[in-house]
Amino acid sequence: MxxxxxxxxxxxxxxxxxxxxxxxxxxxxxxxxxxxxxxxxxxxxxxxxxxxxxxxxxxxPGSADEPGFAAKSIRQQDEKRAIAERAVELVEPGMAVALSAGTTTAALAARLAEVRGLTVVTNSIPVADVLYQSPRPDQTVVLTGGIRTPSDALTGPVAEAAIATLNVDLLFLGVHGMSPRTGFTTPNLLEAAVNRRLIAAARRLVVLADHTKWETIGIATIAPLAEADLLITDGGLPPEARRLVGEQVGELIVVEAG
Structure with a gap:
């Protein structure tokens, strides 16, 4: 050839x-x-x-372009692992936590097998797969139903109804992009609605976003930056971006990749 x-x-x-x-x-x-x-x-x-x-x-990609899970999974692997390693430190035995769809939350799911007594709520098929592949008898995994998106998220009225009745201690939210003007965004309108439901169900919002998400803008805003109690990102985020984010989120944690 x-x-x-x-x-x-x-x-x-x-x-x-x-x-x-x-x-x-x-x-x-x-x-x-x-x-x-x-x-x-x-x-x-x-x-x-x-x-x-x-x-x-x-x-x-445009603001409505939605890469598949496989495409996103090969991006910034070291950064996502470092973010996940820091995020798991926030999880304590016996908590109820929610993980949104995303490759960084999937990386975190692989670390949750270390924590006993968890209840994990997710609308992500890959996240559920990771947890099912490393089962713990003292963990409960709740996978919402719904309509599957290109990023393997479950969305729509079924997913929203399931989440509306739940209350969790922490939500780990993966995002497509973040910007001071548009907040945390996604290219999928249905996924934005489900993510807003997850935020409403959580006592604390932790956003997991590597540096490439900065000034990437999806068509739908999930939440303003100020709604995040904590943002975990990596050292590739420029100093000016750190300043702007730090002025809005509750707490900014920057980790160094591998």
Whole structure:
């Protein structure tokens, strides 16, 4: 296969999935790691894809564009792990906690197996999968029903009705973007409504957002920055952004990735 043909096939695969890993492309096309990286570089130079750690995603998302869970999962992996490691320190045995949909909350779910006696409420299929794969007899997992979105969130009236009757100690909220002007946002209108229900059910709101979410804006606002009791982000967040966020959220914690 010629390089141009292979790059066209790679681009079509990214368009279908939202993102791909280098390792998957190496296996699929039977070429070297360096060859695939050169292909991705060529596509990135044409503005067709964005290179991320370990792979590439489709370039140029708009405010209503919603990448799939697989596409988001290959972005900022070290940062998400560091954020999750700090977030789990807030969780105490016997708590009821909620986790919204998102790849950072999924990273946190993997750490919750360390905490005994938890009740975990989530509208995220991947979060529930993580918890079911590492079951603890003293933990209860509540997965809302609802309509599945590209990011594997469950939304709509069924999910909202389930959450409306619940009360939790902490909500760990993953977001698509954050900005002083628009607050915490998502590209999915139905997901925004469910996230607002989760916020209403929680005594304390903890937002988990890596630095790339800064000034990324989705079509729907979930909540203003000031509604967050705590925001955990990583050291890639610029100093001016830290100042602006710190003036609005209850507390800002910055962790260093790996």
């Amino acid at each position: 010629l390089a141009q043909q292979r790059q066209s096939a790679i681009l079509e695969l990214i368009r279908q999935r939202g993102g791909v890993r280098v390792s998957h492309l190496v296996s699929r096309f039977g070429v070297s790691d360096m060859t695939i990286r050169r292909d991705l570089e060529a596509l990135a130079e044409r503005g067709l894809v964005d290179k991320v750690h370990g792979g590439a995603t489709l370039a140029g």
